[in-house]
Amino acid sequence: MPDVSAKRSEFLSFQPPAITxxxxxxxxxxxxxxxxxxxxxxxxxxxxxxxxxxxxxxxxxxxxxxxxxxxxxxxxxxxxxxxxxxxxxxxxxxxxxxxxxxxxxxxxxxxxxxxxxxxxxxxxxxxxxxxxxxxxxxxxxxxxxxxxxxxxxxxxxxxxxxxxxxxxxxxxxxxxxxxxxxxxxxxxxxxxxxxxxxxxxxxxxxxxxxxxxxxxxxxxxxxxxxxxxxxxxxxxxxxxxxxxxKVDEHAAIRRRHVELYEEGIDDLDGVEAVARDPRDGHANHLFVVRVTFADRDEVQRALADENIGTSIHFLPVHRLTAYRGRLAAHQPPLPVTERAGAEVLSLPLSPAHSDDDVRDVVAALRRVHARLAR
Ligand SMILES: Cc1ncc(COP(=O)(O)O)c(C=O)c1O
Incomplete structure (x- = not known):
């Protein structure tokens, strides 16, 4: 069993390519x-x-x-x-x-x-x-x-x-x-x-x-x-x-890693996986949680300090500089998008990761949660 009580010694990249x-x-x-x-x-x-x-x-x-x-x-x-x-x-x-x-x-x-x-x-x-x-x-x-x-x-x-x-x-x-x-x-x-x-x-x-x-x-x-x-x-x-x-082999690894995440975060208040529709087949390209137990950016920084790379998918496009002045006159407000944009955090997911890498992420997230939950 890996020692999941301590910080990883090496940085875990968010989504390294699985090239052989x-x-x-x-x-x-x-x-x-x-x-x-x-x-x-x-x-x-x-x-x-x-x-x-x-x-x-x-x-x-x-x-x-x-x-x-x-x-x-x-x-x-x-x-x-x-x-x-x-x-x-x-x-x-x-x-x-x-x-x-x-x-x-x-x-x-x-x-x-x-x-x-x-x-x-x-x-x-x-x-x-x-x-x-x-x-x-x-x-x-x-x-x-x-x-x-x-x-x-x-x-x-x-x-x-x-x-x-x-x-x-x-x-x-x-x-x-x-x-x-x-x-x-x-x-x-x-x-x-x-x-x-x-x-x-x-x-x-x-x-x-x-x-x-x-x-x-x-x-x-x-x-x-x-x-x-x-x-x-x-x-x-x-x-x-x-x-x-290798698409099926990689899909099986991604699926297993998603299951490890789901089990690992199940009891954490303020960390919720984005919903999936059970009628559909999900490609598991990203595993994204909504973070509400603390400020998302602070959680991302704390995970980086734990040597865990994460990412954000996505910052709302209509808020980016290029879209200032480009929106339609009748563009409605987007409250759900804006709230989600401030809460989503993508955890590492790649067939190049091992199961123990995923366990490290869960352990690090649990430590961050214990430290920052408000
Ligand atoms: C949702 C979505 N659409 C389009 C693209 C653009 O893909 P590409 O980099 O192949 O142009 C990306 C790339 O990350 C994406 O995430």
Whole structure:
């Protein structure tokens, strides 16, 4: 048994990548193949992800940010339009709406899952609304049926949701467009990268044009639209393919670590895990608690002193400098988002961690709680 009464001797990183010799070998092989940009490894990744995500089309792109941006452009979102999303997200979710020339309108989130509240979205829909961008926060799918019932295109931000299921259906097979991230910390990590999944042939074709910028062979080419050059290189695709091989093994480790956390914090007043819907499959991308026993920032600093790295997902986007002066005139207040933004704390979660690492986090959090609980 590890000694859980004392501070860790080494700092525990919040979300280190789980990279082994297999990924290193795959990259070497790709480099030796002479094919560095989009090529056979990327085609293989798209084919395997079509199967994994149970989607008709999957396009590999340079990031989830690019995926979301291209999705909005493919749907014709542009100046004068509004797109509804939540503010408790990574800024990219809203930035892409601005990139498309449209205005983000933020709907408040549900108190339990912190996903966008369909009732609040419905109140904000107007003639100007061209799409909804729900985020599957932490790996819990958003309320996709209720949102789809509003009759607007859904561009799902599934950056956290590679393995998620919504009411038994794979995330990626449901919305008009679903966007995934292959960023360094994600459940399928290539360092950088993104995937677009859609069952709509018209959007798949438009997205392909927007992504690569070029049609034709050899020196005879034509372009259908001024594209964005957002394709993914084979070097990164080769890493993602190895990560995909391990996705179930990694999911089992994440699940076990979440269970250890849930058991370990169960009796702590003022530390509450963000709710999950038992009807859905959660990707366990992040394990997030709401801290109310003391000031969240103080708790985060105390955990850092205990050599435990944590993170915050997220600071509300509408409060960030870039969004000052950019909000819609009819932007409503977001009380649930703002309270959650001050309380959420993400605990370390990675298949690179051991069970004992997680036990160390629980022990450190319990010591901090004993010291700071007001
Ligand atoms: C909710 C959410 N959406 C979008 C993104 C953007 O992903 P990427 O870094 O692949 O562009 C992130 C990245 O962390 C995210 O957390």
């Amino acid at each position: 010799d297999a990924e290193i070998a795959a990259v070497s092989e790709t480099l030796r193949s002479g094919w560095l940009t989009t090529g056979p490894r990327t085609a293989e990744l798209e084919a395997r992800m079509r199967e994994y995500l149970e989607a008709e089309h999957v396009l590999a792109v340079s990031s989830c940010t690019a995926a979301l941006h291209l999705a909005l452009v493919s749907l014709g979102v542009g100046p004068g339009d509004e797109v509804i999303t939540s503010s408790l997200t990574w800024p990219a979710t809203a930035n892409v709406i601005v990139h498309a020339g449209a205005t983000p309108v933020f709907a408040d989130v549900r108190e339990d899952t912190l996903n966008v509240d369909p009732a609040r979205v419905a109140e904000l829909v107007s003639d100007r609304t061209k799409a909804i961008v729900p985020v599957d926060l932490y790996g819990q799918p958003a309320d996709l049926d209720e949102l789809a019932a509003l009759g607007l295109p859904l561009v799902e931000d599934a950056a956290h949701a590679a393995e998620s299921r919504y009411r038994g259906r794979k995330v990626g097979s449901i919305s008009d467009v679903t966007c995934f991230s292959l960023y360094a910390t994600k459940n399928i990590a290539a360092g950088e990268g993104g995937l677009i999944a859609t069952n709509r042939d018209d959007l798949a074709e438009a997205l392909d044009d927007l992504r690569v910028m070029r049609r034709g062979h050899g020196s005879l080419y034509d372009i259908a639209v001024p594209g964005y050059k957002a394709n993914l290189s084979d070097v990164l695709s080769s890493i993602a393919l190895v990560q995909l091989d």
